[in-house]
Amino acid sequence: MTLLRDQVALVTGGASGLGRAIAHRMAREGARVGIADLSLPGAEATAADFVGEGLEAMPIAMDVSREDDVEEGVSALLSRWGRVDILVSNAGIQIVHPVEDFPFQEWKRMLAIHLDGAFLTTKACLRPMYAAGRGCIVYIGSVHSREASVLKAPYVTAKHGLLGLAKTVAKEGAKHGVRANTVCPGFVRTPLVEKQIPEQARALGLTEEQVIRDVMLKDTVDGEFTTAEDVAEAVLFFASARTNALTGQSLAVSHGWGMA
Structure with missing residues (x-):
């Protein structure tokens, strides 16, 4: 029996890297997966690869920092499959500078993609999840959700922020059957x-x-x-949980870095 049979998942940043590995693992477990990515050709190529394996996937063009893009992407997913059960908020970038030299525009861009993107995709997916009385959101944080490193001020700030968002969504979503958790990878x-x-x-x-x-x-x-497959397994663990007790939590997948 596949763990996610008949469920619909949206994975942001799903065309490559961690997002692709997560989307592929979920599709192998029976999920129908929306591959949302800033690069539509990348999303199309990834979805085509999955379909070629006999899996169900659709490409979605999405800039997660733009509300219209997010709303249109989620609407396309709902039009195709009529539901959204799982959101994996994964889209992200990295820019490194010391704080005193960090260009403000790049700071804002980092927060827009990591935090605004998580908020906007969450907001768009919660409405159909609440209507259905079920749902699971998994944020891809980082060990930097708990710790800090030099040169990464906006990244560390954003990843810390995801923990707060997940905890808030866990509390607000509980009465609607929606869980929210965070996976915190080490370096992949x-x-x-x-x-x-x-x-x-x-x-x-x-x-x-x-x-x-x-x-x-x-x-x-x-x-x-850490490998992309390690992270995908952790996401699957949260997404396939059969209990609402597992919510508001964070799980480090990091070979022991950042032990709680």
Whole structure:
């Protein structure tokens, strides 16, 4: 028996990296998945790959920081499948600067994608979830939802904020049968992280090998990167839970970095 049979999921940032891995894992468990991404060609290619495997998926063009885009994307999902059971708020970017040099426009862009995007997609999905009396929202936070690192002020701020949003949605959604939780990955070698390695090396005056060993993985128990599949399994754990007791929680998937 597949864990998510007949359920409909929306995954933002679903065309690549963590989002693709999460969407693929959910589709393999029987979910019909909306692949929402800023890049429509990327979303179309990913959805086509899934359909080629006999899975159910549809591409959705969505800039999560734009309310009209979000509302239209969720409406398209509802028009296709008539419901939305699961939202995985994953879309994100990374920009690194020290605080004193961080351009305000880039600060605002980071918060718009990570926090505004989570809020707007949540708002749009809660209405049909409340009407159905069920739903599950999983925010993709980070170990940086609990800790901080240099050069990442807006990212750390936004990821901390997701914990507060998840807890609030868990409280408000309880009477409607809606749960909200946060998965907090460590470093995963997605294109987003690969881009950071040389950027941090330049900013910190280190080699790329030192950034990996002494910055990214220094607080793990085994010096290992988290994988996209690790994160997808954690999302599936929350999405497939058969109890409303599991809500308002955060789960670190990080090889021991950021132990609570």
